[in-house]
Amino acid sequence: MSQDTRYTVIGAGHGGKAMAADLAAKGFAVTLYNRSVERISEIAVCGTIDLEYENGISRCCRLASATSDIGEALEEADVIMVVTPASAHRDIAHSCAPHLHDGQIVVLNPGRTGGALEFRQILNRLDCAADVIVAETGTFIFASRSTGPAQARIFRRKNAVPLAALPAVHTGHVLETICDAYPQFIPAPNVLHTSLDNMGAIFHPALALLNAGWIERTRGEFQFYIDGVTDSTSRVLEVLDRERVTVAAALGVRARSAMRWLKDAYSAKGDTLYEVILGNPGYRGIKAPRNMRHRYVFEDVPFSLVPLISLGTQFGVDTWGADAMVRLACVVHGTNYYERGRTAEDMGLRGLRVSEVKRYVHEGKIKPIYAFADRGNGRSRQRAALSVERT
Amino acid sequence: MSQDTRYTVIGAGHGGKAMAADLAAKGFAVTLYNRSVERISEIAVCGTIDLEYENGISRCCRLASATSDIGEALEEADVIMVVTPASAHRDIAHSCAPHLHDGQIVVLNPGRTGGALEFRQILNRLDCAADVIVAETGTFIFASRSTGPAQARIFRRKNAVPLAALPAVHTGHVLETICDAYPQFIPAPNVLHTSLDNMGAIFHPALALLNAGWIERTRGEFQFYIDGVTDSTSRVLEVLDRERVTVAAALGVRARSAMRWLKDAYSAKGDTLYEVILGNPGYRGIKAPRNMRHRYVFEDVPFSLVPLISLGTQFGVDTWGADAMVRLACVVHGTNYYERGRTAEDMGLRGLRVSEVKRYVHEGKIKPIYAFADRGNGRSRQRAALSVERT
Numbered sequence: 001m002s003q004d005t006r007y008t009v010i011g012a013g014h015g016g017k018a019m020a021a022d023l024a025a026k027g028f029a030v031t032l033y034n035r036s037v038e039r040i041s042e043i044a045v046c047g048t049i050d051l052e053y054e055n056g057i058s059r060c061c062r063l064a065s066a067t068s069d070i071g072e073a074l075e076e077a078d079v080i081m082v083v084t085p086a087s088a089h090r091d092i093a094h095s096c097a098p099h100l101h102d103g104q105i106v107v108l109n110p111g112r113t114g115g116a117l118e119f120r121q122i123l124n125r126l127d128c129a130a131d132v133i134v135a136e137t138g139t140f141i142f143a144s145r146s147t148g149p150a151q152a153r154i155f156r157r158k159n160a161v162p163l164a165a166l167p168a169v170h171t172g173h174v175l176e177t178i179c180d181a182y183p184q185f186i187p188a189p190n191v192l193h194t195s196l197d198n199m200g201a202i203f204h205p206a207l208a209l210l211n212a213g214w215i216e217r218t219r220g221e222f223q224f225y226i227d228g229v230t231d232s233t234s235r236v237l238e239v240l241d242r243e244r245v246t247v248a249a250a251l252g253v254r255a256r257s258a259m260r261w262l263k264d265a266y267s268a269k270g271d272t273l274y275e276v277i278l279g280n281p282g283y284r285g286i287k288a289p290r291n292m293r294h295r296y297v298f299e300d301v302p303f304s305l306v307p308l309i310s311l312g313t314q315f316g317v318d319t320w321g322a323d324a325m326v327r328l329a330c331v332v333h334g335t336n337y338y339e340r341g342r343t344a345e346d347m348g349l350r351g352l353r354v355s356e357v358k359r360y361v362h363e364g365k366i367k368p369i370y371a372f373a374d375r376g377n378g379r380s381r382q383r384a385a386l387s388v389e390r391t
Numbered sequence: 392m393s394q395d396t397r398y399t400v401i402g403a404g405h406g407g408k409a410m411a412a413d414l415a416a417k418g419f420a421v422t423l424y425n426r427s428v429e430r431i432s433e434i435a436v437c438g439t440i441d442l443e444y445e446n447g448i449s450r451c452c453r454l455a456s457a458t459s460d461i462g463e464a465l466e467e468a469d470v471i472m473v474v475t476p477a478s479a480h481r482d483i484a485h486s487c488a489p490h491l492h493d494g495q496i497v498v499l500n501p502g503r504t505g506g507a508l509e510f511r512q513i514l515n516r517l518d519c520a521a522d523v524i525v526a527e528t529g530t531f532i533f534a535s536r537s538t539g540p541a542q543a544r545i546f547r548r549k550n551a552v553p554l555a556a557l558p559a560v561h562t563g564h565v566l567e568t569i570c571d572a573y574p575q576f577i578p579a580p581n582v583l584h585t586s587l588d589n590m591g592a593i594f595h596p597a598l599a600l601l602n603a604g605w606i607e608r609t610r611g612e613f614q615f616y617i618d619g620v621t622d623s624t625s626r627v628l629e630v631l632d633r634e635r636v637t638v639a640a641a642l643g644v645r646a647r648s649a650m651r652w653l654k655d656a657y658s659a660k661g662d663t664l665y666e667v668i669l670g671n672p673g674y675r676g677i678k679a680p681r682n683m684r685h686r687y688v689f690e691d692v693p694f695s696l697v698p699l700i701s702l703g704t705q706f707g708v709d710t711w712g713a714d715a716m717v718r719l720a721c722v723v724h725g726t727n728y729y730e731r732g733r734t735a736e737d738m739g740l741r742g743l744r745v746s747e748v749k750r751y752v753h754e755g756k757i758k759p760i761y762a763f764a765d766r767g768n769g770r771s772r773q774r775a776a777l778s779v780e781r782t
Contacts, residue, residue, distance in 0.1 A: 207604070210719075214605035216621035222608075230607035232683045232723040239722045292623045321722060324715040328601075331630045331712060332623040 003027045003180055006064075008077035010092055011084035012039040015109065017152040018144035019083055021051035021061035023181055029064040033073035035091075040066040042149035052153040074099040079107065079178055083140070085295055086112040086303035086342075093122035100130040105174055107163070111136025112299070113195045113307040116166040117347035117361075124348070135165040135174045138194040141182060162188035162197065167364035189253075190361040196248040196255050201304030201322075202240045203258070204296035209328050210236060212292060220290040225283035234274035239321035241273070247308055250315040251354060292332055301329040306341025314344045315354065394418045394571055397455070399468035401483055402475035403430040406500065408543040409535035410474055412442035412452035414572055420455040424464035426482075431457040433540035443544040465490040470498065470569055474531070476686055477503040477694035477733075484513035491521040496565050498554070502527025503690070504586040504698040507557040508738035508752075515739070526556040526565045529585040532573060553579035553588065558755035580644075581752040587639040587646050592695030592713075593631045594649070595687035600719050601627060603683060611681040616674035625665035630712035632664070638699055641706040643749060683723055692720040697732025705735045706745065 005028060009020040012034035020032040032049075034040045043049055044066040052058045067073050074080065074096060082092055089108060096106070100123070108115040116136035123134070143156040161184055165171040168190040175185055188194045207224060208215065210233045214222060222228065229237070241258040248255035262268045262276045270276035277283060289296055305322045312319035330337050344350045349357055356366045396419060400411040403425035411423040423440075425431045434440055435457040443449045458464050465471065465487060473483055480499060487497070491514070499506040507527035514525070534547040552575055556562040559581040566576055579585045598615060599606065601624045605613060613619065620628070632649040639646035653659045653667045661667035668674060680687055696713045703710035721728050735741045740748055747757045 210601065211604040212623040213598070213602040213619040213621050216623055217613075217618050227608050228604040230604050232603040232607055235725070236719065236722050320718055324718045327711055327715040328627060331627050334626070 003029075005177060005180065006076050006078045007031070007181070008033060008073050008080045010034075010073070010080060010082045011088070012043070012066075012146075013084065014144055014146045014152075015140050015142065016081075016083035017043075017049055017146050017150075018051065018142055018154050019081060019109070020063060021049035021059075021152055022142075022154065023081075024049070024061040024063050025051060025059055026181055028181060029076075031064050031073050031077065032066045033070060034066075034068055035088075035095075037068040039149075040068065046150055048150065050148075050151045052147070052151075054154055054156060070095045071099045074101075074104070077104060079105045082106060082108045085299045086115055087299055089115050089119055089303075090122060093119045094126070097123050097126040097128040100128055100132045102131040104130065104132045105165075105177060106132060106134045107174065107178070108134075108136040109141065110139050110198075111191070111194060112303040112342075113198050113201060114191075114311075114342050114347040115195070115303070116164070116191045117195070117349065118342055120166050121346060121348035133165050133170045133174060135163055135171070136191055136194050137185065138162040138188060138197050139199075141184065157184070159184050160186050162186055162194050164188040164191045164194045164361075166191045166361060168362045169364070190358075192248070192251050192253045192357070192361055193255070195307070196244060196251070196253050197261070198244075198304050199258055199261055200296075200300050201308060202237055202244060204300040205305060205325050205329055206236050206240055207233060208289060208292060208294065208296045209325060209332065211288065212332065215288050215290075215292060220288035222288050223284070224286050224288040225277055225280070226286075228288060229274060229277045231274060234272070234277065236321065238273050240325065243312065243317065243319045243322050244308060247312045247315065247317045247319065250317050251311065252358060297329050297333065298335075301326055302337045302341030305329075306337055307343065307347065310341075310343040310345075311349070314350065394420075396469045396568060396571065397467050398422070398572070399424060399464050399471045401425075401464070401471060401473045402479065403434070403457075403537075404475065405535055405537045405543075406531050406533065407472075407474035408434075408440055408537050408541075409442065409533055409545050410472060410500070411454060412440035412450075412543055413533075413545065414472075415440070415452040415454050416442060416450055417572055419572060420467075422455050422464050422468065423457040424461060425457075425459055426479075426486075428459040430540075431459065437541055439541065441539075441542045443538070443542070445545055445547060461486045462490045465492075465495070468495060470496045473497060473499045476690045477506055478690055480506050480510055480694075481513065484510045485517065488514050488517040488519040491519055491523045493522040495521065495523045496556075496568055497523060497525045498565065498569070499525075499527040500532065501530050501589075502582070502585060503694040503733075504589050504592060505582075505702075505733050505738040506586070506694070507555070507582045508586070508740065509733055511557050512737060512739035524556050524561045524565060526554055526562070527582055527585050528576065529553040529579060529588050530590075532575065548575070550575050551577050553577055553585050555579040555582045555585045555752075557582045557752060559753045560755070581749075583639070583642050583644045583748070583752055584646070586698070587635060587642070587644050588652070589635075589695050590649055590652055591687075591691050592699055593628055593635060595691040596696060596716050596720055597627050597631055598624060599680060599683060599685065599687045600716060600723065602679065603723065606679050606681075606683060611679035613679050614675070615677050615679040616668055616671070617677075619679060620665060620668045622665060625663070625668065627712065629664050631716070634703065634708065634710045634713050635699060638703045638706065638708045638710065641708050642702065642745060688720050688724060689726075692717055693728045693732030696720075697728055698734065698738065701732075701734040701736075702740070705741065 008031040010033045024030045048060045116134045120134045142154045144154045147153045163185040165174045171187045207228045211228045245255045266280045266282040268276045268280035309319045399422040401424045415421045439451045507525045511525045535545045538544045554576040556565045562578045598619045602619045636646045657671045657673040659667045659671035700710045
C-alpha cells in the first residue's frame with residue numbers, strides 16, 4: 001500500500017508518535033519532527049516506531065525520516081500535522097514560517113481555542129508569502145500514549161472529529177486531502193466552532209483546581225471525573241460552560257452545552273451535568289493528574305480559558321467564572337497566564353465586529369469598507385496585517 | 392461566689408451555651424436568649440446547663456433565665472455577649488435596638504470583619520438613642536461544643552483574645568467591666584485591628600473551596616489543615632493573606648501575617664506558610680467539614696471576605712484573590728454573597744478618608760471640618776447618620 005500525500009508530523013509526544021506511526025502503517029510517507037533531538041534520536045537510528053493498536057496487535061512502522069531540522073521537515077510535506085500542546089503553537093508558527101511553501105496544509109491537532117487563528121496571524125505578521133492553508137481540529141483523533149522511545153500505543157480512535165480550515169472555504173479541500181488517512185474528520189462550519197466547542201476548557205482547569213488539595217496530598221489517587229465531580233464542583237463547571245456557550249452565541253455560533261456534548265459523544269444519561277458525568281462509562285478509570293504541573297492547567301488555562309475570556313471581553317460577555325479559574329491558576333503556578341495566554345489580539349480579531357469576524361473565518365477577508373478605517377489606537381496596523389490574508 | 396455584673400448571652404449554639412454556663416458557674420447572673428424557643432426550651436424548664444470543662448469535670452450551672460423575648464433578655468443586662476455566626480449580627484442589632492438602655496455594653500464574640508462597625512451603624516440608622524458601647528473580639532474565647540439540649544463542653548480556653556470597643560476610647564471601660572469574668576481579653580488598638588486580624592477569612596473559604604471535591608466525595612474524611620493544605624492551596628492562602636495585610640496597611644493597621652500569627656499563637660515552626668501549617672500541632676485532628684454547607688463558606692465569605700474586598704475597593708487595594716474565592720462561593724451556594732455580605736457602606740465607612748476612619752474608630756467622630764461636606768451622592772445622609780454617634 002503506497003499513498004501519494006506526504007505527511008510531516010510535528011511533535012514526538014504521546015500523540016505525535018502514534019499519528020506518525022499510524023500514517024506510516026497506512027502507506028504514507030511520514031517525516032516526524034521534534035524540536036529537541038533527544039525525543040527522536042532512537043527513531044532516527046532505527047527508522048521505525050512500534051505501534052500497538054486498540055486490539056493489542058503491534059506493528060513496526062517505517063517512517064521516511066525523523067529530524068529536528070524544521071526546514072528539512074517541511075521541504076517535502078503536503079500536510080503538516082501539528083500534534084503538540086497548544087503552548088507550542090506559537091513557536092512552531094515562528095519556526096515554520098520561513099520554510100512553508102505554496103499548497104501546503106497545516107493542521108493543528110487540536111487548536112484548543114483560537115489555534116488556527118493565532119497561527120495564521122503569526123504567519124501574516126512574519127510576512128509569510130506562501131499560499132498555505134491553516135486548519136484545526138476540535139480534539140485529538142486518538143487516545144494514545146508514548147510507551148517507549150520508539151514505541152506508541154493507540155487506546156481508542158475517535159469518530160467524527162470536527163475540522164475547520166481558516167478560512168472555511170478551504171475546509172473541503174483539507175478534508176479531501178486527508179480523507180484517505182483519516183475519513184473520521186468531518187467539517188465544522190468554521191474555526192469558531194472547533195475553537196468554542198473546546199470541552200477541555202470547561203472540565204480540566206476547574207476540576208484540577210477545585211480538587212487541588214486532594215490531587216497533591218494523594219498524588220492523584222482518585223478518579224478525576226467520577227470522584228472529582230461533585231455537587232459543588234459540577235456547579236462551577238455549569239457556570240463555565242454557560243459562559244462558553246454565551247461567548248459562542250455572541251459570535252453567532254450555536255455551541256453545544258457540555259451536557260449535550262456528553263450525551264452525544266458518550267450516550268451518557270442524566271438530567272444534570274453532575275448525573276451525566278457520573279453516569280458516563282467513558283470517564284471510569286480516568287485518574288486525576290499526579291500533581292498540579294499538568295497540561296490541564298498549563299495548557300488549558302492560557303489556550304482555552306484566556307482566549308474565551310478575551311473574546312468575552314471584546315463581545316460583551318461576562319466570563320467571571322472563567323476569570324476566577326485563571327486567577328487561581330496564576331497563583332498556583334506563580335505564572336501570569338493572562339499575559340502568556342492567547343488573546344483576541346493574538347487571534348487577529350481585536351477591534352473586529354461580529355460580522356467582520358464571521359467574514360474573516362469564512363472567507364479570509366474583512367469587509368473592504370471597514371478594512372482600513374482607523375477606529376482607534378493600533379487598529380490600522382492590525383487591519384493592514386489582515387489585508388495580506390490569503391483570499 | 393456572687394458577682395454584680397449581669398450578663399445576657401445571645402445565641403444558644405455551640406458557643407453561647409458554653410459561655411452562659413461558664414459565666415453562671417463563675418457566679419454571674421446570666422440570661423440566655425435565643426430567637427427560636429426550641430433551642431432553649433429544655434434549659435428554660437430545668438434552669439440549668441451541664442457544662443463539661445477542659446479537664447473533664449462537669450458542673451451543673453444555674454442561669455437566671457432563658458428566654459426568646461429580646462426585651463426581657465436585655466432588660467436587666469449590663470453586658471450583652473453576642474455569640475452567634477456573623478450572619479445573625481444584623482438581625483440581632485435590629486431586634487436589640489428598641490430595647491437597649493444607657494450604660495449597656497454589647498460585645499460581638501467575634502465580630503468577624505466589621506461586626507461592631509455594622510452593629511453601630513444599624514443602631515444609628517434606627518435612631519437608637521441609648522448610650523451603649525458596642526465592642527468586638529478577634530476570635531471566640533473557647534473551643535466549645537453543644538453536646539445536648541442543655542449540655543455544653545469547653546475543649547480549650549484561649550489566652551490573650553483581642554477586644555476593641557467602637558470607639559476605642561471605651562475599650563478600657565469594657566475590659567474593666569468584664570475582666571472579672573474573662574481576664575484573658577486584651578485591648579486591641581481599635582476595631583480595625585480585631586476586624587482585619589481575622590484569620591478565618593484567609594483559611595476557611597479557600598481551603599474548603601480548593602478541596603470541594605474531596606469534602607463532598609468523602610464527607611470530609613480528611614484533616615482540614617494537615618491534609619488540605621498543600622503546595623498549591625497554600626499559595627492561594629498566601630495571596631489572600633497578602634491582600635488582607637495590604638488592606639490593613641492602607642487603613643494604617645499593621646496586621647500580622649498568617650505565618651507570624653501561627654508562630655505566635657501556636658509556636659508553630661517553618662519558613663513557609665505551608666511548613667508552618669503542617670508543623671502546627673494545634674491543627675492535628677481537625678476534620679474537614681462534612682459538606683460545603685458550612686460556616687467556613689456561608690459565614691466567612693460574606694462577613695470576612697466581602698468586607699475585606701469592599702474596604703480594598705474603597706482604599707485602592709486589589710483583592711482579586713479574595714474576589715475569586717467569593718465568586719466561587721457564589722456559584723457553589725447559588726447565592727449572591729456580594730449582595731448579602733458586609734460592605735464598607737454597611738460599616739458606615741463609605742466615602743470616608745483614612746484619617747476620618749481612624750478618628751471614627753478611635754473617638755467615634757469624623758473631623759468636624761469634613762463632617763457635613765457633601766462630596767457626592769448619598770454621603771450627606773451618611774454623615775448625618777454618623778453625627779448621632781456617641782462621642
